[in-house]
Amino acid sequence: MADLPFDTSDERLAAAAWSRLVEPGDPAAVGLVAHLGGVEALDWLLLAADGGVRTPPPWEAAVARWAPRLENLDVRRELEVLDRLGGHLLVPGDARWPAALDDLEDPPFALWVRGGSAAPLGGTLAVSVVGSRAATSYGQRVAAELAVGLAESGATVVSGGAYGIDAAAHRGTLTVSGTTTAILAGGVDRLYPAGNTALLEAIVATGAVVSEVPPGCAPSRSRFLARNRLIAALGAGTVVVEAAWRSGALSTAGHAAKLCRPVGAVPGPVTSMASAGCHRLMREQGAVCVTDAAEVLELVAPVGEHLTSDPPVQPGLLDGLDVTASRVLDALPVRGSAPVANLARTAGLPVDQVRAALGHLELAGRARRTGSTWTRSS
C-alpha cells in the first residue's frame, strides 16, 4: 500500500478520511480514533494494511474491512465537491461542532455541511421531529403545525429530509422563516429523495443539510439506520408524529431514549395504522403524549422554562356558585314553583341554608320569589 496522496498529518483531512473509510458507527474505528486521534489512527491503518504491524485477530478483521477503501482514497476530491457546493467540513473541536453529538457512544468523525445558517445545527434549542414517510394528511398537518410553533419559539427543527412527516416538519419551519437542519443518510451532493430536491435546496439556503458521509456516498439502508442516531442526538428531545408499528422513526426514538433525551409521541386515531407506532411508544417506552408545540417545549426545556397553561374555558352556568347554591338551583323547579321546605327536602339541605342560598340566587337573577314559593329564572 503506497502513501495516500494527501497530507495525512492534517487533522481535518484525517477526520474526513475516516468518515470515508468506515461505515457510520463502526465501533472499532470509533475506538481507535478516540484512542489515537485521527491522524495517528490513519498512520496505524496504513501500516497495518501493509502488514507492517502485528494486529491481534479482532483488529485484523477491522483492517480487512477498512483496507479496500484505502485504494484510491483522496478526500481532497470530496472536499472539492463540497466546496463547489458552498459547503464546509466540521470536525470535533470546531466552534460550530455540535457538542450534543459527543453524547453518542459512536459520534461521527466529521460532518459534511451545506447551508448558510450560522444557527447551531442542534443542541438545547433544537427539537427533532420525525415520522413516517407514508404519512397521512393528518400527520403532515400536525408535523407542520408543531414545526411552526417550535420555530416561532426560536427552536431549530431537526429532521431527516424524507417524504411525509420529515418534509412537513422542514416545510413548516421554512414557512415561518425558522431554522431547520436535515440530516441525510447519503452524501450532501445528492439531495435525496429526488422529490424533495427543491425543499432540501431551500433548507440549504437558510438552514443546513448535513451528512456524516462524504459526497458521492449513496444513502444505503444501514446508513439510514445509523443516521437516525444523529437526528436523536442533535435534538434536545425527539417527537414522533406518525409511525407505523415498525418504523424507522421508532429507531430514532430509541436512540433518543438511550441518550436520555425526552421522547414525545403525537397521538392519532386508533383506527389509523400510521399512528400505531406512536401509541406503542407511549405504552411501551414511556414516551410522553404531546399534542402541540407548547407541550413539546415543556418536554425538552429545562424545568419551569416552558409551562403550558390550561386553555381558557367559558364559565358554565353554575361556575362561581358554591356547592350549596348549586344544589338549591338544581332543586328549583323550571316550571311551577315550590316553598322553601320542599326545596330543602329536594336539595337535602337545612331550611336556613336554602333560604340563604335563595337570597344569593335571587340577587344573581337566577331565582324568583312569588309569594312564599320560589321558581327558577334565567
Next chain:
Amino acid sequence: MADLPFDTSDERLAAAAWSRLVEPGDPAAVGLVAHLGGVEALDWLLLAADGGVRTPPPWEAAVARWAPRLENLDVRRELEVLDRLGGHLLVPGDARWPAALDDLEDPPFALWVRGGSAAPLGGTLAVSVVGSRAATSYGQRVAAELAVGLAESGATVVSGGAYGIDAAAHRGTLTVSGTTTAILAGGVDRLYPAGNTALLEAIVATGAVVSEVPPGCAPSRSRFLARNRLIAALGAGTVVVEAAWRSGALSTAGHAAKLCRPVGAVPGPVTSMASAGCHRLMREQGAVCVTDAAEVLELVAPVGEHLTSDPPVQPGLLDGLDVTASRVLDALPVRGSAPVANLARTAGLPVDQVRAALGHLELAGRARRTGSTWTRSS
C-alpha cells in the same frame, strides 16, 4: 317528629331510608351509619331531630340537613315502585352486593337495581368505559369496538347510560349479548336521558340498571358527580374513550385513580377537542394509552393473564438476511455490474466477507454473477 310509618328496626328498610334521606356521599351520614349501623343511626336521627339528644355543632348541622326529608319519609313506597318495575334492593352484606364498592370512602347505603342478569354488577371481571356525551363518530365507533372485545372476553361493561360514549359502550356490549351495567344518577324508575329509554330498557332485560338513590329522585348535577365514583369503583379499571378538556369522564377517571384502579385513555386526533381530555389524562395523570380491547384487558387483568402480542408483519425484502449480506445487497448495482473489490469498497466490508455473502445472495436468487462481476437480481 312522630315515628316513621315503617319498621325502622328492619336493616334493609333502614338502608333504603338512608339512601333517601341524604345526598350521595354525605360524609357525616356515611360515618354515622358505619359507626352505629343503619338501624341505630336512624333511631339516633329521629331522637336528634326531636331535640331528644344533645348534638355537638357539626352534628347539629348534619341533622338540620337531613331532618327535612324525615317528613313524609316512607321507603315502602319507593320499594313498591321498584318491585312493580321488577327490580330489587341490594344492601351491604347481600350475596350480590359488589365488594368492589367497599373500597370507596363513601360507599352507597343501598343499590336500587333493575335487571334480569345474575352476573356481577362489577368487580374483577368488569371494565368501566366512559366518555363524552358530545362524542364524535370516531369515539362512538371505538367505544363500541372496545365494548365488543371486552364482552367477548367475558367482562361486564360498566357505564353511565348517557348519550355518546356511554351509549356506544352499552350498545356494543348488547350486540354480542354481553353483560352491561348502567349506573344512573337519578332513580331507576325514570330512565334518563329520555332518548336512551329503549337502550336502557334493553339493558334492564339482560344486564342491570342501577342507582344509589330511590325511585322518584331526579338526576341532579351533584348526583351525576357522585354517581361517577360508583362507575369507577365497579370496574376493575376505567377507560376514557373521548373527553373534552373539562369533562365528567375525567372525574370518573379521577375516582378510579384514587381507588388505585388502573386508568386507560384512548388517543385520538390532536385536532379533535373531543380527545383533549384523554390526552390530558395521559400527560398529567399517568393514564395508559389503550387502543383496543386486548390492551384494556392487559391493563385491568392480573399480571400476565392477558398479554397483548405484536401484530403479525409481512417480512420485508431484507428480513432474514444478516447485516453483512444486507450491506452487500445494498452495494450491488441495480443496473450494470461490479467486481468484488468495488463491492467491498462500497459496502465497507472485507473482500472475503463480500465473496461469502455474494454466494448466499446468489443461492437466494438475489445476486447474479456475470464473468468476474456481480449484479442484483430480483
